[in-house]
Amino acid sequence: MRTFIKSWIPQCLRILRSPCRSFHGNNRLLTSQIVSYYESINQCKKELPEYFNFASDVLDEWARLEKDGRKPANPAFWWVSDEGEEVKWSFEELGSLSRKAANVLCEACALQRGDRAMAVLPRVPEWWLLNVACMRAGIVFIPGTSQLTAKDISYRLQASKAKCIITSDTLAPALESVLPGSQFLRSKLIVGRGSRAGWLNLKELLAVASADHECVKTRSQEPMLIYFTSGTTGFPKMVVQSHSSYGIGFTISGRYWMNLTPSDIMWNTSDTGWVKAAWSSLFAPWICGSCVFVHNMPQFKPEVIAETLSRYPITTFCTAPTAFCMLVQHDVSSYKFPSLKHCVTGGEALNPEVFAKWKIQTGLDIHEGYGQTETVTICANMKGMKIKPGSLGKAVPPYDVQIVDDHGAVVPAGEEGTIAVRVQPTRPFCLFSQYLDNPEQTAASMRGDFYVTGDRGVMDEEGYVWFVGRADDIINSAGYRIGPFEVESALLQHPAVSEVAVVSSPDPVRGEVVKAFIVLAPAFVSHDPEKLTHELQQHVKKVTAPYKYPRKVEFVQDLPKTATGKIQRKALKSKEWARVRQGQE
Known part of the structure; x- marks a missing residue:
């Protein structure tokens, strides 16, 4: 796979530079190659590589191409605040800083490969930096939203057995009340300018850290991320994602759902604690060599969104359906979005009325996609597809998506059932590994030959999937x-x-x-x-x-x-x- 990634990125770059941006010409060639690769893995014609690491096999490759002048001049990362402060990193700068951060985690925080670190951070650059640093060191990263309560954090620390907690100087006081009871915790790292007794300061440690760090040779199926996801009953479950599941799994959806190329700048408004931040603010854009744009935006304000899209050269925009609803109610028709050319959404169903109003006000379609914390993108309205407003689109490779009944049998087109992904005879490599320490829930997510999502849906004669609602x-x-x-x-x-x-x-x-x-x-x-x-x-x-x-x-x-x-x-x-x-x- 490492050979595939290294050969694919330059080829991807050549093809993506072409003016063709849909499912035809050279893009069809690239699609067929990647789809063929995915299907070869799932049909056991090829095995996943034994080793894969997103930091070394993807990000460092873009840094090399950048250094050789073979990548557009966009930064890899572009962060702005309400006060006008900006942070920009090239892929090369991201590489250097993340190596320093990896040394901080391994030396100052005394973390080792396989240890778990929980990060409760708002949209600050350090969230991205620490994500990559953990990949380099083989540390399992556990994101958490800054809206978590003390009770939520206490449960997550105990359940995950995290050895390090990372948070901002403003959130640290709220966390400290629950930390004494966290028996596995060994270090506390604070992000920000302030200092606090008992906490290590990331900024101070980065200033003296070495940029020499050799990336750990992680196995493809080795755990990389743990996300807590709420079930319909009981405590949140821990979803384990491997280095290959997210690190490779967003290739097709990044290129053909999000329509990303190395020339693009993508803005996704997701909170860092939500899995969509990993999808659309990290893996998919960086797989494609795109720039990740971030607005710190403590609160969602339609006018701030509209002004940001007007001011910055953002080409691809992703936000939740509820946010699109708020934007069309604000009426963005008076704004000019000179660079915006592609919009995507996910996380909940998009109402056709919102789709229609956005189209009237901006002239742009919204390409809805569907997936879960346990998966990469399952269904999507890909670039170049006919969009049926209200539909989740069609299955995204390598998934075989079907609608099944209570016994796991596929139902006829037009009949309601549970949205499911085929896992027999071969489990898709980009499906989650397990619900950690919860074999009962892991087993319960399977029905016959399928992983069942818990969402109800209908598939029409053309293979489009229509969301009905959560089963409960x-x-x-x-x-x-x-x-x-x-x-x-x-x-x-x-x-x-x-x-x-x-x-x-x-x-x-x-x-x-x-x-x-x-x-x-x-x-x-x-x-x-x-x-x-x-x-x-x-x-x-x-x-x-x-x-x-x-x-x-x-x-x-x-x-x-x-x-x-x-x-x-x-x-x-x-x-x-x-x-x-x-x-x-």
Whole structure:
């Protein structure tokens, strides 16, 4: 594989420089070569290389091409703050700094290959630096969002047996209350200008660290990352990803979903604790030799997003569907995005109404993709494909994606089931290794010959996959199975609806009924609630099947969201069921 990567990057560079940016000509040649390589691995015609390391086999290769003048002049990394501060690194500078950071981790923090380091950091350059440093040293990196509570951090430290905690000077005080009980913790590293008793300071240590560091020769299937992912019940699970699963697995989606080349500058707004940051702010762009653009952006503000897209030469933009919804409500049609040419989204389903409004306001399509912490991209609307608004697109190689029933049998086109990935006779190399220390959940994720995602969907005759909802989000009302997403999509087409979340509500007759929590657009806040409720119900009946209309509607000021901006239906559903059962309605 190392030979493949080294030969592929220069060839990739030559092909990507061509004006052809779709599935034809030379790009088709590159696609067929990579797809063939993926399929050869999955069909056991080729084995994964015994050794692979993203830092040495990919990043250092781009640094070499950069030094030889064979790569466009864009930086590898470009970070900006609200105050106008900027940090830019070339691939060569990233290499030198990450070697210093690797020495800091190994010497000052006394970490060894295979040890685990947890990082709770906002969007600061050091997050990227430490990611690469851990790859070089063979240390397993555990990202965590800065929105984690003390209880969350305590659980993660204990469950992961992390030996090092890394955080910012502003977050350190909140963490210290739980650190004494972390029996495996050996070192504490602080990022920022401030000093703190008992903490090592990364900036000070980097200033005196050597840039001489030999990258560890990691095995392809050796653990590289651990992400905590919330299940429908119980504590978060630890998803283990290997050096090859993410380090190689985003090649096709980076080039053909995100449409990235060495000339591109990609901005993904994801929080560093969300797996989408690894997808779209690290592996996919750097596989393609693109520039990773980052705005520190402590809070999501549509006007800041629009102004940044106007000011900087960003060519590819990725944000969550909820954020695209907020942007079209802000109305970005008055802004000029001179460099922007490709938009992608993922993490939750994109409503067709938002897709249409973004197209009207910017002239650009949104290419939706789908995957999980456990996977790389499963389905996507690739560059050059016909986009069916509301669809997740088609399967991305090397995955064989099917819709299966409760027994693991593939269902006919048009029939609802669970979105699944075939793992027999060969498990895709870019699927997660396991839920660490949780063999029961690992086994439960398999059904027959498939890994099951837990998401409900439908596949049409052309192979496009349509998201219905999480298995536990599905509303079963008098025998009718109703996906919240399609009801939300219908409501968002009404001008009164700014944001909406649809969940089930218990009902003595129907078992469950549809309830919509709605944030009104400013112009409708003063309207009569009863009349507006009726109007919205009639609207849904006209847009979709009448049985799907919300029998209950509640107008709210805002909706609960995760740190990454995804609406928390689960929180609303729990509150709703508890309230009704207690007879408070």
